Amino acid sequence: MRSVLHILSCVLALAAPGSAQDPVGVVELELTGPVETIGIDAGFERTDLSLGLLSGETRRLWSPFLSRARIGSGEPTPRITDPDEARRARVVPGTVERPIEWAELPVSLKSRGLPALRTVRPEVGALRFAWILAAALLVLGLRRRPAMAALLGVAAGLAVTWIPAAPVEQPVVRVLEGDLRSGRWLQVRGSRERLQLGEPSAGWVRHLPQAADLHLELRESASGVTWSICSPKSRIYFMEEVSIPSTPGLQGPGGHAFGEVWLREPGAAWSPRGPWAGEERLPDELEGAPGPPGWLVAGLPQGVPILAGRLTAEAGEETWLRLVGFL
Amino acid sequence: MSPTSPPSTAVPLSRTAIFLFAWVLSVLPLTVDGGLQAALGDGSRLALSWLPWIAFVGMPGAATEGRDWLLALGLCVPVTAVALWVDQDAGLLAGRLHATNLAGVVALCTIGESRYLAARSDVPSYAPCWFVLVLGLPGLATALAWGAGGRLMEGTWAELLASLSPLSAMWRDVRQVDSSASAEFLGAALFCPSTLSCVVLVVVMAVLSRRGRAA
Known part of the structure; x- marks a missing residue:
């Protein structure tokens, strides 16, 4: 019975989602361009980094990497995932830094x-206002055919979300x-x-x-x-x-x-x-x-x-x- | 006229004017005015945009031949689509927003259809039913909460009564923007007390309308 409970608890621990906080470590990388993006595998989670390093450039830089803590897991050294990338990027040995265990912090x-x-909302913009105003006028024009007016309104509502908008900085x-x-x-x-x-x-x-x-x-x-x-x-x-x-x-x-x-x-x-x-x-x-x-x-x-x-x-x-x- | 036949007459001007007023009110939360936006805070613009439609679509008044709520639907969907986009881009939970949208569509269609059925057969009980469901219950709950200094509502029968009104339910959605309550799921929007009360209203009006026409 005890062994069944032990197996069950192991299965539940493995199936459980990641802890509330995922540790982020840092590691020094040596890169030789061209490098657009690289992936770092820290054992549990892959980190994709956009770098944009030009051809012939050589650089050493510190990079963050993500690892999702699991019960009973070790702490493998991060490695570059793609063999092509691995030729142009390497982890400098002995440079891995990780945070302490979250549990070690004071309660x-x-x-x-x-x-x-705080929530910052995007501006609706003149184009969207013009669109909903035009849609309203057209719908009112179909006052004698309410079903057509409803269809037109739904179509205008679907189309308005396609209007491009500038991203909002939160x-x-x-x-x-x-x-x-x-x-x-x-x-x-x-x-x-x-x-x-x-x-x-x-x-x-x-x-x-x-x-x-x-x-x-x-x-x-x-x-x-x-x-x-x-x-x-x-x-x-x-x-x-x-x-x-x-x-x-x-x-x-x-x-x-x-x-x-x-x-x-x-x-x-x-x-x-x-x-x-x-x-x-x-x-x-x-x-x-x-x-x-x-x-x-x-x-x-x-x-x-x-x-x-x-x-x-x-x-x-x-x-x-x-x-x-x-x- | 049978429910499936296309309406042959235009929506009366008085009804069109009411819908235009609702349209203006629903666009207001989306305006760029800084003072208004600051006053609205983090409240859901989508829920705010739905409020005037739920309040006005079933307003008793002139008899109409066709389903004039279809015109209201055509007017409100582009506005609520923009409000949905604004809330979604501000990081509000998508599940909750879709539930709010679904609850708004159901409320507009059911209340609008109830009004149409009642107007078609001169059902006299529609006006008091609409008043109690849409305006009376939230008004009563607000008055009780105001009288009790805001402490009476939570977990009381007044809260239960208020939850039957689609207007109260939508007003609650204005403030619960970041909650992870069950309204994230569309099922919760379909089976919440306010939606069910709207469905009951339309069923009752269909029965009374049929009896009235048979008589």
């Missing part, structure tokens, strides 16, 4: 709610997750459809819905190498451990100015404190000011002082902070 960092993503939300008891910080960045990031770094990626296709893109431009996590019609989050210095004597994050902060002391409700320059004493409670957004305080531990805040806006990115064990 207070792991259990927090994901940030809410905003990036950044959250700094701090746990002063362990001194560890996690940076979470999130966006819809495509999350553009700077230098490749190891971390964890999460995308919702999880069944959606996920791939990484690496691009080189005059400003350097950037990479993106892409997943159509999904919310994408990238989490990485970062080092943030504390303000001396205050144990808060140094060098940050806040547009708005809230403090929750053990056994008390959230207390709004308004703007805070970061270096000085925390301001007194602001009577009548609004509380923190619901998603910001979801999943935070009880019984410890917590500081939550919105940092003053940087270009095109809103940044929030959640700090457990403040003061």
